[in-house]
Amino acid sequence: MKNISEQVLKRIKKDNIRPKPRWYFLTKNYFIWSMFGISVILGSFAFSMILFIIKQLDWDIYHYLGDSFLKTVFISLPYLWLIFLILFIGVAYYNFIHTKRGYRFKFISILLISLVISVTLGSVLYSNGFSENLGNIFFEKIPYYNRLVYTCEKQWMQPERDLLAGTIMEIELPENNFILKDLNNNKWKIRANKAIWKGKLTPTPGLKIKLIGKLMDDNTFEATEIRPWQGQGQFIKGKNW
Amino acid sequence: MVTTEECIKKTDEQLVFLTLKNQEYYLCLMKRYENKLLNYILKISNLNKEDAEDILQEVFIKVYQNLNDYDPNLKFSSWIYRITHNTTISIFRKKNVQPQSVSWDNEELINILESTYNVEKDTIRQLTYEQILSIINRLPLKYKEILILKFIENKDYKEISDILHKPLGTIATLINRAKKSLKQELFKEGIKL
Known part of the structure; x- marks a missing residue:
């Protein structure tokens, strides 16, 4: 048998091999x-x-x-x-x-x-x-x-499936019908006289909302339920969610 | 020059520390492991002796270069066996070596069967050396190496875990599977345990 250990030590010295730092x-x-x-x-x-x-x-x-x-x-x-x-x-x-x-x-x-x-x-x-x-x-x-990603926007921007979302532009009193600018910037006439406003919402211009209802024609939508943009309109700890 | 007496008194961990200051001490470490590691390489690889010696030289060089990576919380023997194992498997796979009947002596083969199953030596001695060797070499490498570490190198579970870099639970499972596999091979040779 070769004397491996001594050969290795010689090689270490000859090749100046050093331990890595x-x-x-x-x-x-x-x-x-x-x-x-x-x-x-x-x-x-x-x-x-x-x-x-x-x-x-x-x-x-x-x-x-x-x-x-x-x-x-x-x-x-x-x-x-x-x-x-x-x-x-x-x-x-x-x-x-x-x-x-x-x-x-x-x-x-x-x-x-x-x-x-x-x-x-x-x-x-x-x-x-x-x-x-x-x-x-x-x-x-x-x-x-x-x-x-499938977002809230995608979920609610389906008027043909009776779902719509956007921001209130103008309110027509006394029935609380309003003009809505949807998330794609299209304007809609919203009939809301029979709608349930969830989450103690007060209809005001600038309010971002989600609507469940029925598509009447290309720019008219009859709302049956209106929710705040965030959440489902349940009243939790003093906040409208 | 470091004397043999100086080496004997020192632990592996002390020798690592001393080698980092004076490379002459590395000779002590190498001599301590030379035969053990050469036998281990021969058994797990089936390479011929010359190739195994070349691997051992590579192992010693790697160990020296990586001495600063040695963690004293581990046994030095586990660490050096780990490097030997990795280097051997890597070269063994590159060369795609075929089994050769040079790595085992008869008693070792008998011991591995005897200690695995607590069977009488006489039962095992019915088998020829070639039969036992053929049985061991038919086992997959993962089973063969774990049986070698457990029953030839006498390593405990923790040491095997540190050498093969597998969790303790996996080591126990592997040993059981290796035993079963060995049992099946023995059964094929007509030995019932």
Whole structure:
């Protein structure tokens, strides 16, 4: 047998081989942990957007759309953000198992750790209004974003399916009929004398609302129920939601 | 020059620390692991001895270059076996080596069967050396290497977990599956356990 150890030591000396410096490994380790952290944070952004989109939709109006509840859920799920969430959780998992002790954890444990952090942080971001701001930025700055997500706007701008949304322009007293500018800037005559105003709304110009009713002709809509733009009009803690 | 006596008194972890200051101490570490690692390479790879020695040289160079990455909370032996395992598998896969009957001695093969199933040596001795070798080599690599680490290298579950970079639960599962797989192969040879 060759004397391998002595040969190796000679080669180390001859080729002037040196141990890689400690900072190299520390940097590598910090990089992996940072990538894990960034992935989890991006995952939490995705989760907050999922929450925002789900919460802004009205889930009680599926019968107006003539669809089953399951079909409505299938159409409305924020697939784009779900894909991002899965992607970031995957990247977080990949980085975690490459940390020094990552291999000691089971696949399912790492997945749950990443998911729980993303869900918790995402919920905090949602409750702070972060996801609403982020959603607005995406709508304004990212081309075709509005085509990729099923939003409250898409849900309510379906006059042919008896749903409409927009801002009150003028009010005709005493019946409270009004002129509405919809979300596509088209003007509508709204018959609202038989409508139920949910959430203790006071009809005033500039008020953004959602309407359930019946399409009469190209620019006339008879409202049966009017809701504030945000929420379904339930009265909670002194606020109209 | 570092003397043999100096080496014997030192632990692996102390030698790592000393090697980072004086490379002569690395000889002590290498000599301590030379035979163990060469045998391990031969068993998991089925390479011939010359190729295995070349791998071992690569392993020692890699270990030296990565000494600053060694975490003293782990056993040094687990760490060096991990690097040996990775280097061997990587080269083994590149070369796509066919099995060769040079890596095992008869007693080792008998020991692996005996300690796995607590069967009488006499039962196993009914099999020829070639039969036992053929049985072990028919096992998938993941089962073969775990049986080698457990029953030939006598590593505990935590050490195997640190060497193969798998969770403890997975190690237990793999050992059970490896035993079952071995049992099936023995059954094919007419040995009932």
